[in-house]
Amino acid sequence: MAEQPKIETWTGNRGLMIEEPLIFEQGMPGRCGVDLPAPAAVNDRLGGLRRKGAIGLPGLAEPQAIRHYTRLSQKNYAIDSGIYPLGSCTMKHNPRLNEKLARIAGLGDLHPMQPISTVQGALELIDQLAHWLKTLTGMPAVAMSPAAGAHGELCGVMAIRAALDHRGEKRKRILVPESAHGTNPATAAACGFEVESIPANTRGRVDLAAFRAKLDGNVAGIMITNPNTCGLFEGDFERIAEDMHKAGGFVYGDGANFNAIVGHVRPGHLGVDCMHINLHKTFSTPHGGGGPGSGPVVLSEALAPFAPLPYVVHGPKGFSLVEHEGSHGKKGASFGRLKGFQGQMGMFIRALAYMMSHGADGLRQVANDAVLNANYLMACLSEELTPAFEGPCMHEALFDDRFLKDTGVTTLDFAKMMIDEGFHPMTMYFPLVVHGALLMEPTETESKESLDQFIGSLLSLAKRAKAGEADAFHAAPRLTPRRRLDETTAARRPVLRWQPPQPQNQAAE
Amino acid sequence: MAEQPKIETWTGNRGLMIEEPLIFEQGMPGRCGVDLPAPAAVNDRLGGLRRKGAIGLPGLAEPQAIRHYTRLSQKNYAIDSGIYPLGSCTMKHNPRLNEKLARIAGLGDLHPMQPISTVQGALELIDQLAHWLKTLTGMPAVAMSPAAGAHGELCGVMAIRAALDHRGEKRKRILVPESAHGTNPATAAACGFEVESIPANTRGRVDLAAFRAKLDGNVAGIMITNPNTCGLFEGDFERIAEDMHKAGGFVYGDGANFNAIVGHVRPGHLGVDCMHINLHKTFSTPHGGGGPGSGPVVLSEALAPFAPLPYVVHGPKGFSLVEHEGSHGKKGASFGRLKGFQGQMGMFIRALAYMMSHGADGLRQVANDAVLNANYLMACLSEELTPAFEGPCMHEALFDDRFLKDTGVTTLDFAKMMIDEGFHPMTMYFPLVVHGALLMEPTETESKESLDQFIGSLLSLAKRAKAGEADAFHAAPRLTPRRRLDETTAARRPVLRWQPPQPQNQAAE
Amino acid sequence: MRYLPLTDTDRRAMLAKIGVPSVDSLYRDVPEVAWQGGPIHLPAHQGELEVERAIGAMAAKNLGTSSVPSFLGAGAYRHHVPAAVDHLIQRGEFLTSYTPYQPEVTQGTLQYLFEFQTQVCLITGMEVANASMYDGGTATAEAVMMANRVTRRHRAVISGNLHPHYREICETHARFLEFKLALGDPDPSGSEDLVGLIDSETSCVVVQNPDFFGHLRDHTKLAEACHKAGALLIVAVTEPVSLGLVQPPGAMGADIVTAEGQPIGNALTYGGPYLGLFATREKYMRQMPGRLVGETTDVDGKRGWVLTLSTREQHIRREKATSNICTNSGLCSLGFTIHLTLLGEAGLTRLAEINHANAVRLAERLSAIPGCRIATDAFFNEFTLVLPKPAADVVEKLVQKKILGGVPVSRLHPKQPELANLLLVAASECTTDADMDALVGALKEVL
Amino acid sequence: MRYLPLTDTDRRAMLAKIGVPSVDSLYRDVPEVAWQGGPIHLPAHQGELEVERAIGAMAAKNLGTSSVPSFLGAGAYRHHVPAAVDHLIQRGEFLTSYTPYQPEVTQGTLQYLFEFQTQVCLITGMEVANASMYDGGTATAEAVMMANRVTRRHRAVISGNLHPHYREICETHARFLEFKLALGDPDPSGSEDLVGLIDSETSCVVVQNPDFFGHLRDHTKLAEACHKAGALLIVAVTEPVSLGLVQPPGAMGADIVTAEGQPIGNALTYGGPYLGLFATREKYMRQMPGRLVGETTDVDGKRGWVLTLSTREQHIRREKATSNICTNSGLCSLGFTIHLTLLGEAGLTRLAEINHANAVRLAERLSAIPGCRIATDAFFNEFTLVLPKPAADVVEKLVQKKILGGVPVSRLHPKQPELANLLLVAASECTTDADMDALVGALKEVL
Numbered sequence A, B: 001m002a003e004q005p006k007i008e009t010w011t012g013n014r015g016l017m018i019e020e021p022l023i024f025e026q027g028m029p030g031r032c033g034v035d036l037p038a039p040a041a042v043n044d045r046l047g048g049l050r051r052k053g054a055i056g057l058p059g060l061a062e063p064q065a066i067r068h069y070t071r072l073s074q075k076n077y078a079i080d081s082g083i084y085p086l087g088s089c090t091m092k093h094n095p096r097l098n099e100k101l102a103r104i105a106g107l108g109d110l111h112p113m114q115p116i117s118t119v120q121g122a123l124e125l126i127d128q129l130a131h132w133l134k135t136l137t138g139m140p141a142v143a144m145s146p147a148a149g150a151h152g153e154l155c156g157v158m159a160i161r162a163a164l165d166h167r168g169e170k171r172k173r174i175l176v177p178e179s180a181h182g183t184n185p186a187t188a189a190a191c192g193f194e195v196e197s198i199p200a201n202t203r204g205r206v207d208l209a210a211f212r213a214k215l216d217g218n219v220a221g222i223m224i225t226n227p228n229t230c231g232l233f234e235g236d237f238e239r240i241a242e243d244m245h246k247a248g249g250f251v252y253g254d255g256a257n258f259n260a261i262v263g264h265v266r267p268g269h270l271g272v273d274c275m276h277i278n279l280h281k282t283f284s285t286p287h288g289g290g291g292p293g294s295g296p297v298v299l300s301e302a303l304a305p306f307a308p309l310p311y312v313v314h315g316p317k318g319f320s321l322v323e324h325e326g327s328h329g330k331k332g333a334s335f336g337r338l339k340g341f342q343g344q345m346g347m348f349i350r351a352l353a354y355m356m357s358h359g360a361d362g363l364r365q366v367a368n369d370a371v372l373n374a375n376y377l378m379a380c381l382s383e384e385l386t387p388a389f390e391g392p393c394m395h396e397a398l399f400d401d402r403f404l405k406d407t408g409v410t411t412l413d414f415a416k417m418m419i420d421e422g423f424h425p426m427t428m429y430f431p432l433v434v435h436g437a438l439l440m441e442p443t444e445t446e447s448k449e450s451l452d453q454f455i456g457s458l459l460s461l462a463k464r465a466k467a468g469e470a471d472a473f474h475a476a477p478r479l480t481p482r483r484r485l486d487e488t489t490a491a492r493r494p495v496l497r498w499q500p501p502q503p504q505n506q507a508a509e
Numbered sequence C, D: 001m002r003y004l005p006l007t008d009t010d011r012r013a014m015l016a017k018i019g020v021p022s023v024d025s026l027y028r029d030v031p032e033v034a035w036q037g038g039p040i041h042l043p044a045h046q047g048e049l050e051v052e053r054a055i056g057a058m059a060a061k062n063l064g065t066s067s068v069p070s071f072l073g074a075g076a077y078r079h080h081v082p083a084a085v086d087h088l089i090q091r092g093e094f095l096t097s098y099t100p101y102q103p104e105v106t107q108g109t110l111q112y113l114f115e116f117q118t119q120v121c122l123i124t125g126m127e128v129a130n131a132s133m134y135d136g137g138t139a140t141a142e143a144v145m146m147a148n149r150v151t152r153r154h155r156a157v158i159s160g161n162l163h164p165h166y167r168e169i170c171e172t173h174a175r176f177l178e179f180k181l182a183l184g185d186p187d188p189s190g191s192e193d194l195v196g197l198i199d200s201e202t203s204c205v206v207v208q209n210p211d212f213f214g215h216l217r218d219h220t221k222l223a224e225a226c227h228k229a230g231a232l233l234i235v236a237v238t239e240p241v242s243l244g245l246v247q248p249p250g251a252m253g254a255d256i257v258t259a260e261g262q263p264i265g266n267a268l269t270y271g272g273p274y275l276g277l278f279a280t281r282e283k284y285m286r287q288m289p290g291r292l293v294g295e296t297t298d299v300d301g302k303r304g305w306v307l308t309l310s311t312r313e314q315h316i317r318r319e320k321a322t323s324n325i326c327t328n329s330g331l332c333s334l335g336f337t338i339h340l341t342l343l344g345e346a347g348l349t350r351l352a353e354i355n356h357a358n359a360v361r362l363a364e365r366l367s368a369i370p371g372c373r374i375a376t377d378a379f380f381n382e383f384t385l386v387l388p389k390p391a392a393d394v395v396e397k398l399v400q401k402k403i404l405g406g407v408p409v410s411r412l413h414p415k416q417p418e419l420a421n422l423l424l425v426a427a428s429e430c431t432t433d434a435d436m437d438a439l440v441g442a443l444k445e446v447l
């Protein structure tokens, strides 16, 4: 390809990659992207609180807005573009059927405070989804309202603490393995616990001895991810759970990696007391550039009574919603409300559609293929990369940066070079237990052809790194809408919003 | 920007621009993008005509298909990407409301052969749209079924011939100005006429004298575009129409450029006998990469009786559809059927939504802004480019290639350079009456900011061409998914379909 | 006005640059008499909500096929289209692009059209296909005109069991291009024999398979007869899903295959926009109407696609073009090709099997109703039901019961009283047992 | 299985490469007891059509707000969302992208979040805003915890007219983080005075505006009292459309503004996913929860955006983070920002005016019904109607007439019998005269 040294354009555009200013730099008074009729003439009842002064919002016509967001979208990588092997994030295909169903009349247009008699189908849907989740996890109860994984963690840890309170115990500590996701310690702290870290053993699992050493009557529980964030199954899980239960504590399962074991392993049979399920991971609801998610929490018999409000119950007159303590006849011990209304209904619809589409047979195949894909990556990439641990992995393959030793190339450089190759990089520098970690989760929706291309490219990059091409890596990415960005200055002198060129604008009118 | 001389990737991908093979190169037996239940067991009634041998279709899973078409789409320029000033094509903003409405239950799911009693709303919609079209053109009738502009031309010219037949006249010739779109002569020929070309005068209009010289009793009519394809209003239109009528012929108006005059000029008042309206131009139904369109034809009293079947009529019992001669009581003189069913209903819905959104006031503003934008382009670009004609233009600005004289840069080179700048080129080498034509139609949905950027860029390119940078122009485009393609070989040794690597595959099974 | 980005300030600045006082003065070439200064007698602009309400109110007056049991066919078929299809065709880069005149920035459109052309060849069993026509009917008329060009003859034999709309479109063109048509009579028994109508003037014979009444026929013999007489065989297909299960026209010796592509990937939408498929033998390639996409390479040697053989087309050849078509059915072909990609070999076959099985079951149940009889022995997903009464009346009575029971043959053949009692009934993968129960039950009541 | 691209051939080849005989052997670390070899008691896989039917059947059992006159509010509001919004948020590059961790290939997400942050600042009158929280309620609880951090105090005063869900979420967190709450009583008269509850321990006062009963209040004085006592004023907004017409909390002296963003650009969908807005003063920036996007430049000097100040967040700071939030409401913020871009200054103002005007007209008509009274003097688009009977019963009777007449206060405050007759009634630009006629007529009948 005969590319010239420099191809500058007057516009700054580069063919189909078009530069796009901020909406605030395009707005003009007198322009509007909607047409609204004149309001009826009334005497206002604003109690003298009418806004003084302009808001400062820009005016764009609809064609400008469409173009703005289209152009922005074209600067994004997505699952729809290619492999997105962000470990721990389960970036799988998001079926469009689910998008369609979440919008149909009778679901998309339901108000959360409609009379219960008018939402029987909605409650049935929540109940159905709950049934799938309970069956797949082998757990007797599920709290549906948490908004995401981290919110589910709050829910679970609060349930643990509520149960301990109920017992009259004031346990202060939660154990969290080193390899845990940051939300785990943050959650424990947000529920008033002290966090105690447990190291990993050389096999990438929780160090059983270390765990036992920390276990005492002051431990409320452990938050443990299985398969863990090294992509490995915690073979000692049952033992850990048994010990924890003997010590009077509870086991919080972080279910972010449920995709590896769905249909094969019911966490309830491993001794889990509560576990969140990221519907936006295992059950394919789209990540949407950062959310929304949904994090239902399955609960053991021991914790079920403390489940948050509201919840759906089924009675002779159909479904109903328990929104208040005692409103369903019995004085429960729910720890209270965690979220407005009933939870992430839009995600429930998508997740249920996904489950019904796959069925029990398909979900097991999902796990099989996810694990197969990861092990295939592991086997093929081990030619040049250095696996962090031995043995088969689950749904993600973890490498450390030994293969980059003395090359002058870091994990970050390697990732940036992958971007030029047309891939989204894997998760980097996480989990913390591995040096310069590269955590790759292909998911089951990646074809072998896609994996083979990814493998071929990564092997070639590893060879180039070892061959001394560090400069190319440092310069990467070079084919993207923006190249490496200055994050240091961004944090040192934060500019978190656009400011009008003349500040007096704001005060005008 | 510190771009290296050559940045090769192993994959061939370039960051977000990802190479994509053909579906046939990705398919695998045993893979499928749908799940269908097993058919009920029956004894087939195929009369022994069951397919022998495989079809040869590739199997892709849904995630692969989504990625395939997403990646393909990312190799396209569109109105949603930026200015698309293809003269004569009216590439204006396509409102998403219209897409939504074309799909609602009760419209998107109507079968064309439902009983009339079950489609009263659909017929009402067609009738409403017809009313708008007749009112805006000042014409008494409209044939709704033509599928596109060229199909509308067939409809109109057939109506002319049917009227002449009715009169018992066998006129043989149709006059078509040199500047006409290719469909005009092609249509006349397809209706059995000889085509006679009329030259343009130095002002870019039909040469009145030449027209009169060709006019005789053997002329069936003239096909004339107004504003014409030079973007100019045919000031002599009335005279031409008058002369034509006096000579016993008819006037076909090509309404492709109606956007310039909608709300201001009713072609019926200029003496038009029939005129197609490209709903996919003036009335914003999307071009869809080549179609579908819709080309209703407004008709004068003289031609209305010959309108094609079917058509909607309104009676005491509501709307009905005349699908057969005589089926509505009277023996008409319709020239017959031109299209299956009732026409491009999906486009009718979109066009009516567009018209209602703009309203009478908005449509006039559409024309004003379209004309203003084109004249603004003309005024600003004339600094460096050479306008083909003098005076204000209508909705498009026409330049010739005099400004490129002796630069070694052709109109084509100039267009290819615009692509690197992030623009879709204008129409080139059309109309034929201008040397190396550059025909720019910005449309009213382009903002001034967008035009200013376009102007700045084109002026800079013109200067570079004049400054001797021909090589850069010859090498353009360089920033696109593909660079200039070899059209000669494509036509000389046509490869119009993928062929399996081993032809024996086809015969297998 | 939400679609108009110019502000009054912009307009003033632009007029100043142009050097005119007002936009009206840019219209100076428009004669007074044609200038409409006064009000237009049409409503003023409205917001989205108002427009949605108005069009929604019209939609509410219709009985949509998705809301009731429906057995309508006769050239347009409702199938379940995967959600991915409609999602993808609405991507702005597809939806709001024009005909791919600048191949460097329209490789997306060009590649899918190349894939589409190949798929059409595969399912029809033909060698080359174009990038689409308006619909099945217009494609068939174009095929006749192409056969005239190829054979330099001017007489087409048209089966009486060709869809009446297709036949009528051919008649219209024949009238103006002054070629002859030999028209067969409708034959609900399915035993029409056209060989006798072929003569040395005949450019082509046009049949439909399955035909208008649903009959599947083997046209191999007819093809031989055509070829012997120097004529082409044109086979029209109104339901391309049948090609998943039935011998394709190419295997029967067809020279041109036309089809209505709507049933794959496209909604019913009361009759349009639909999708004309057009395929033929390689030797006739340069006589084809419509656009063609061909493979080539760019200056860097990379594979790419371009519009090709445009010297056949109106924008180059003007009055000598093979057709006047310009805008075709681009986005409908995208819907078609995406749906067919999702189906693939296994899916199309399975889909066709389900359609056939449901139709067979429905036919069996309907034929058991006293007074009813199936006139079609071999069929795909549609057949002719002989009723004891005029079908149009029966259909009206079924509407009262909120059933769209089929298409009365008299709707399309109103002048043949002998066809009055015939009802075309279609089934598909969307037909449930409950739908069949409803139809059978209702028919028993109204007959 | 349509979502799974591996074929059995692939699987065999891959197992061979890995060197294991079967996938099961990759699960060798799973203990026997936990391994589920047998069947799972759940249905098998289904096609799109079947899934659509099953979920469609559930939807059909509900009474959607778009099908009947609806006056529901109480923290979630139906507005007309332009079609462009839903189209754009479904673009795969937005929909199927993750949190923008690799800024070079996620400038699209980063730029719209930067614009979103700015818009939130502008409408609330605040200085910095984050990239979203789960919803208005959780954002409000986070605000309280942030106020505790900022002031190093542990007592929050909560208005009795804060949405009960918001209050309950605060109570939950207070229980586990062991901070104190001083809770006001619900006050439908709108004359609650919280100044007396502020003491030297108080970290913040939380009010809602318009409040749960619809009252608009000027909190300038309250802000002053807070600031004098060293506490922060937190203002929650459940209906951000109000900010087009009403003085923003920033102008009243609020230190943190939280809001439910759903009403702009997002569907109701039975309560979620919604969108928590969170804005504050610049000086508190480093105590904010949630993600923040900041402006910077790339190595070529071009402007670009990155996630910034992540040292506040869990993935860096773990147990010392300002919040445990990770996944937020990304796509909902996209819907919000697109809708607000389309509205712009003129559109938001006009939309707010229409909402208010419709609510005023509705209030006037309802107050004329014998036995009915409006308890709210100053309001935006929602007010409290005092009925002569328990509101829950009345609402049930209205359902019989296919009217969703409002939210009974008792649904959210079930333990206060004195509130039993109160009904929250909301209007919007979607409320037609016919809707109002229907409600007024029906109320007259059922009362």
Ligand SMILES: Cc1ncc(COP(=O)(O)O)c(C=O)c1O
Pocket: A088, A089, A148, A149, A150, A151, A181, A183, A184, A225, A229, A254, A256, A257, A278, A293, A294, A295, D325, D326, D327
């Ligand atoms: C292991 C693990 N736990 C918890 C979470 C938090 O989940 P969420 O982002 O849904 O809050 C994540 C998300 O990345 C995770 O990977």
Ligand SMILES: Cc1ncc(COP(=O)(O)O)c(C=O)c1O
Pocket: B088, B089, B148, B149, B150, B151, B181, B183, B184, B225, B229, B254, B256, B257, B278, B293, B294, B295, C325, C326, C327
């Ligand atoms: C002037 C003119 N006439 C006719 C046509 C043909 O219209 P269509 O493409 O809709 O068939 C066009 C389309 O480009 C045109 O520009």
